[in-house]
Amino acid sequence: MTATAFFGNALTAYGPALAVLLLYVALQAQLVLLLMTAAFFWLVSSLITSLIWYIITPMQDAAAHGLPATIFVGVTIQEGFRYAFFRLMKKADTGLTSISSRPTSRLNQPINAFVTGLGFGVMSGLISYISQLAESSGPAILPCASCPGTDVFFIGAITTSLFIFLHTAWNMIALDGWYRGSWLPFAFCAACHYAASYGTLLTPSSTVRNGCVISIAICAGLLVVCAALAARTVDARLR
Amino acid sequence: MTCTKSRRRSWWPPLWAALAFLASLAGTVSPLVSRSPTKQVAFVLSSVLLVAREQPVNAQSTYLESLMYQGSAVAACIRHLRYGGSVGCQAEPGTTGILYMLSEQSDVATFTATAPDAKYAIVMPYTIFNRANVQALRASGKTSGILLVKAATGFPTPDAWSPDSPTPNAQYGLYANQSEASWHAWNPAGNSLAFDSFDFPIFGITNGPSSLQSAVPVIEAAMANKKTGYSSYPLYAVQFDAFMYAADDAETCLRRGFCDPVGAISVWSSFTPYLNANPDTNKPIVLVSAKLDSTSFIHDWGFIPSGASLSPPVFAVGADPKTGLVAALAVAAALGQYLRAPNSAALAKDIIFTFFDAEAWGFAGSQRFVKDITTPQTCLEAQAPTSACPTSDATCSKPCHFDLDFQSVKIENIDSIVEFDTVGGINTVDPTMYMHVDQQSAANLALMDALKSGVVTPVVNGSVPQTMNIMAADASARLPPSSAMAFLQKRNIPAVVLSDYNTQFSNRFYNSEFDDSATWNATTVSNICALANATAQSIFKLASGNATVPATIVADCNFVQTLMDCFTRNLSCTFLAQFFPLLGQLGLSQLSADAGPFNFNLGVLSYVVSRIIQNVTSTDRGGACLSDTDCPTDYACLIFSTPQTGQCVKGFVRYHWAYGTGIEMNYGSSSFEVVDPTKATWTQSQYRDSSSTNTGVQLRIFQASSARYAGLQLGVGLAITLVAVGATIAIKVYSKRRFKTD
Numbered sequence: 001m002t003a004t005a006f007f008g009n010a011l012t013a014y015g016p017a018l019a020v021l022l023l024y025v026a027l028q029a030q031l032v033l034l035l036m037t038a039a040f041f042w043l044v045s046s047l048i049t050s051l052i053w054y055i056i057t058p059m060q061d062a063a064a065h066g067l068p069a070t071i072f073v074g075v076t077i078q079e080g081f082r083y084a085f086f087r088l089m090k091k092a093d094t095g096l097t098s099i100s101s102r103p104t105s106r107l108n109q110p111i112n113a114f115v116t117g118l119g120f121g122v123m124s125g126l127i128s129y130i131s132q133l134a135e136s137s138g139p140a141i142l143p144c145a146s147c148p149g150t151d152v153f154f155i156g157a158i159t160t161s162l163f164i165f166l167h168t169a170w171n172m173i174a175l176d177g178w179y180r181g182s183w184l185p186f187a188f189c190a191a192c193h194y195a196a197s198y199g200t201l202l203t204p205s206s207t208v209r210n211g212c213v214i215s216i217a218i219c220a221g222l223l224v225v226c227a228a229l230a231a232r233t234v235d236a237r238l239r
Numbered sequence: 240m241t242c243t244k245s246r247r248r249s250w251w252p253p254l255w256a257a258l259a260f261l262a263s264l265a266g267t268v269s270p271l272v273s274r275s276p277t278k279q280v281a282f283v284l285s286s287v288l289l290v291a292r293e294q295p296v297n298a299q300s301t302y303l304e305s306l307m308y309q310g311s312a313v314a315a316c317i318r319h320l321r322y323g324g325s326v327g328c329q330a331e332p333g334t335t336g337i338l339y340m341l342s343e344q345s346d347v348a349t350f351t352a353t354a355p356d357a358k359y360a361i362v363m364p365y366t367i368f369n370r371a372n373v374q375a376l377r378a379s380g381k382t383s384g385i386l387l388v389k390a391a392t393g394f395p396t397p398d399a400w401s402p403d404s405p406t407p408n409a410q411y412g413l414y415a416n417q418s419e420a421s422w423h424a425w426n427p428a429g430n431s432l433a434f435d436s437f438d439f440p441i442f443g444i445t446n447g448p449s450s451l452q453s454a455v456p457v458i459e460a461a462m463a464n465k466k467t468g469y470s471s472y473p474l475y476a477v478q479f480d481a482f483m484y485a486a487d488d489a490e491t492c493l494r495r496g497f498c499d500p501v502g503a504i505s506v507w508s509s510f511t512p513y514l515n516a517n518p519d520t521n522k523p524i525v526l527v528s529a530k531l532d533s534t535s536f537i538h539d540w541g542f543i544p545s546g547a548s549l550s551p552p553v554f555a556v557g558a559d560p561k562t563g564l565v566a567a568l569a570v571a572a573a574l575g576q577y578l579r580a581p582n583s584a585a586l587a588k589d590i591i592f593t594f595f596d597a598e599a600w601g602f603a604g605s606q607r608f609v610k611d612i613t614t615p616q617t618c619l620e621a622q623a624p625t626s627a628c629p630t631s632d633a634t635c636s637k638p639c640h641f642d643l644d645f646q647s648v649k650i651e652n653i654d655s656i657v658e659f660d661t662v663g664g665i666n667t668v669d670p671t672m673y674m675h676v677d678q679q680s681a682a683n684l685a686l687m688d689a690l691k692s693g694v695v696t697p698v699v700n701g702s703v704p705q706t707m708n709i710m711a712a713d714a715s716a717r718l719p720p721s722s723a724m725a726f727l728q729k730r731n732i733p734a735v736v737l738s739d740y741n742t743q744f745s746n747r748f749y750n751s752e753f754d755d756s757a758t759w760n761a762t763t764v765s766n767i768c769a770l771a772n773a774t775a776q777s778i779f780k781l782a783s784g785n786a787t788v789p790a791t792i793v794a795d796c797n798f799v800q801t802l803m804d805c806f807t808r809n810l811s812c813t814f815l816a817q818f819f820p821l822l823g824q825l826g827l828s829q830l831s832a833d834a835g836p837f838n839f840n841l842g843v844l845s846y847v848v849s850r851i852i853q854n855v856t857s858t859d860r861g862g863a864c865l866s867d868t869d870c871p872t873d874y875a876c877l878i879f880s881t882p883q884t885g886q887c888v889k890g891f892v893r894y895h896w897a898y899g900t901g902i903e904m905n906y907g908s909s910s911f912e913v914v915d916p917t918k919a920t921w922t923q924s925q926y927r928d929s930s931s932t933n934t935g936v937q938l939r940i941f942q943a944s945s946a947r948y949a950g951l952q953l954g955v956g957l958a959i960t961l962v963a964v965g966a967t968i969a970i971k972v973y974s975k976r977r978f979k980t981d
Contacts, residue, residue, distance in 0.1 A: 002949070004946070004949040004950060004952065004953050005944065005948075005949040005952050005953075007953055007956065008949060008950075008951075008952025008953035008954070008955065008956040008957075009952055009956065010956065011953070011956025011957055011959070011960045012952065012955050012956040012959060013956075015956055015957075015959060015960025015963060016959055016960060016962070016963030017963075018960070019960055019963040019964040019967055020963060020967050023964065023967045023968065023971070024967055024971065105978075107978065131299040131300055131303060132303065134300065135300060135303045135304065135307065138304075138307070138941075139333070139335045139476065139478055139941065139943060140307040140308055140476075140939075140941030140942060140943065141307070141473055141941075141942055141943060141944045142303070142306055142307050142942075143473055143942055149472070149473075151473070151944060151948075154952050154955075157952075157956070158955075161959065238978065
């Protein structure tokens with residue numbers, strides 16, 4: 001029963017990302033490298049967030065306003081690193097195109113944005129959920145306060161899965177905007193990121209009924225919208 | 240993806256990774272066999288996940304576990320092994336069960352018939368914990384473990400309950416060679432459950448004096464489950480952790496090093512002039528004896544490890560046997576008051592006090608003492624510690640002994656034995672004390688005659704004075720289980736066992752968890768004091784040959800009251816703090832009298848008894864001291880007025896190992912081995928998880944989901960993964976068709 005929950009959570013959280021990784025990204029070495037680099041950038045953003053969290057002690061007080069503050073700092077720094085990574089990629093753009101399997105393709109930039117976004121997402125998914133996943137192999141569950149009958153780890157698995165692809169979509173939208181010299185798409189992505197992250201605060205809430213459903217619905221709704229916008233960036237290249 | 244060759248090659252790494260992942264899920268991948276680095280990484284990753292669960296090393300896991308699991312202070316029925324078999328319980332690693340409440344007999348049938356199919360941890364009172372019910376619960380296939388609740392609301396105390404046999408330790412006693420049918424049933428309440436073998440865990444919980452020792456969380460969780468009819472998940476469940484290494488029997492586990500002999504440390508003492516006597520003289524000895532230990536079905540771990548977050552409850556208090564111990568100490572104190580006086584005359588006979596430990600385990604303490612005093616021994620190697628004698632306290636390491644002074648106690652010099660069994664009159668109507676002897680021999684009759692008395696019990700805290708007769712017990716029952724038997728097996732010595740029962744134990748909770756501080760009161764103290772007073776005077780007459788008893792030989796009822804309090808209700812009492820200052824700072828209430836694994840270390844009770852007896856038998860006192868090292872040889876630093884300063888007190892007190900005589904140290908292999916299957920060979924298994932901060936017995940309460948819920952999780956995981964696989968392939972196929980040029 002506990003192993004069942006573990007594999008169920010593992011597949012829910014990482015199954016879709018793993019499928020894309022194995023069936024698409026892993027087939028091309030330069031994409032793997034891009035993904036790893038993006039993942040590293042996310043990791044550094046997380047490190048800086050945790051340093052700030054460590055230094056500014058009021059953020060550690062989860063009972064007060066520590067949690068919203070931490071989310072604000074975390075999201076801001078992640079988005080900052082998204083831009084930093086874009087600047088790096090832009091510098092390497094010519095090189096990246098030349099080592100691409102199809103150097104003449106119009107889709108190299110969107111594909112690179114997709115893969116690096118996936119890298120961002122996968123690393124954020126691993127860091128934020130792997131401890132919970134490990135705990136879910138134990139006999140106990142942590143009941144989800146806002147949704148009686150469910151447990152925090154399963155809700156976390158769904159959220160993780162959604163966030164991986166949200167990061168992918170945001171990266172495609174934001175990078176497309178920056179390539180065109182527009183900051184508006186990035187601003188939209190950042191706003192979505194704040195919305196999705198603050199939405200997750202509803203999951204452990206003991207006052208909001210069905211908070212976990214609302215949280216997942218926010219993420220899923222944003223994913224539909226953002227995925228459509230991301231698809232449009234690909235479409236626009238081909239016109 | 241331009242040519243087929245490179246395309247095929249590019250497929251290999253993900254394929255390998257996927258295969259390795261699937262194989263590691265099935266648990267078939269061995270990194271030693273595998274040469275593929277991808278496989279190894281997959282294996283390492285899955286191992287890391289498993290390790291992360293087993294050992295929460297990072298802060299997040301610790302935090303999550305603190306939210307998910309609540310610890311509960313428990314003790315357990317544990318595995319004991321003897322020559323030829325084992326008894327007690329075992330918990331397989333990761334045994335869990337949903338809490339299920341059984342309150343009365345009818346609930347057992349309800350459970351077996353109606354409980355939904357799952358594994359349950361049964362929460363039940365002792366009143367319905369019997370062999371028939373345990374078998375019914377086991378046969379239902381729905382029981383993973385049992386939680387016995389002592390003394391909590393809704394969990395009544397049985398009228399009589401003893402897990403020992405009706406003829407306790409008869410196979411190790413004086414009548415072992417006689418037919419089993421002839422053994423006298425001293426313990427009619429005995430159900431022998433302690434000698435059953437259970438292949439599942441049985442833990443004990445109770446409301447201890449500290450908030451950390453509470454049965455309430457478990458009971459409340461079980462009640463919450465009951466309210467939902469055990470069907471509305473999540474339900475509260477527990478995990479039993481008490482995996483014990485030892486299997487088969489004592490010989491096997493000792494050879495494999497998975498068990499320790501059950502044992503403790505006996506104390507023996509005499510008045511200071513004994514030190515100066517020539518051990519080769521034939522001076523007769525009067526032996527005054529009592530036992531130190533008790534036991535229970537749920538076994539205590541012993542002293543609480545420092546740093547443990549939960550202190551385990553104490554189940555083996557043994558209040559009734561303490562009455563005998565306190566009586567013997569009171570006799571020593573009464574005699575000491577006279578012998579300490581400068582004008583006191585030397586006694587014609589030596590008086591030796593023996594306090595045997597681990598007596599519940601085949602009379603381990605008395606049998607070993609008698610075996611050692613009747614076996615000529617020379618110290619072949621003095622240097623200690625050694626691997627066979629791992630204690631620096633030993634003055635001889637081969638054979639391993641604290642010292643060889645016991646050789647001066649010659650069995651042929653023992654003139655008479657007076658032993659105190661339970662003498663508090665707990666559960667008896669009148670305070671009559673009975674004298675038990677093996678045979679109605681002239682010597683025994685003479686000894687009984689010397690001890691016979693009729694006294695009025697003193698008033699203690701408002702107790703009613705009664706006439707106490709000390710008289711001969713029913714002759715046909717012969718000797719009850721006692722330390723004297725070990726001596727009588729070697730030589731026919733006049734021996735009397737004093738007790739408050741005639742032909743059956745007055746103690747309805749013999750060697751059980753209910754023999755606790757609640758059983759005794761002021762009348763008990765009055766009885767002990769009256770008997771100690773009369774016996775001290777009789778023993779003076781025996782030892783001195785004088786018919787007149789000095790006025791100073793009188794038992795101190797305050798001393799009796801204080802000792803009973805300290806031993807059963809308040810271990811950190813100010814009286815004991817005089818002898819063991821640390822004890823006063825620990826704030827402990829109860830003291831476990833369970834013998835436990837023999838590890839050459841002094842238990843708390845042996846230590847405090849040795850200090851008390853040193854103080855009351857001493858005839859010489861010296862200057863101030865901070866510890867024993869500040870005092871001359873045979874002086875102990877006692878009577879701490881403040882935690883820092885004590886006084887040097889001269890006395891003669893010795894320790895003696897107390898573990899079954901069927902087990903001896905093999906000095907070649909430095910390990911214990913079974914040498915005599917007919918003697919006590921009790922050993923106790925070691926635990927997997929015991930450490931300096933962990934007793935190895937743990938219970939965690941948590942909420943568990945149903946199997947259906949876990950199945951749903953797996954279904955969702957598989958479904959969305961398959962959807963993602965399909966979508967990825969579909970997009971690839973679509974884009975390949977549409978964007979031929981890109």
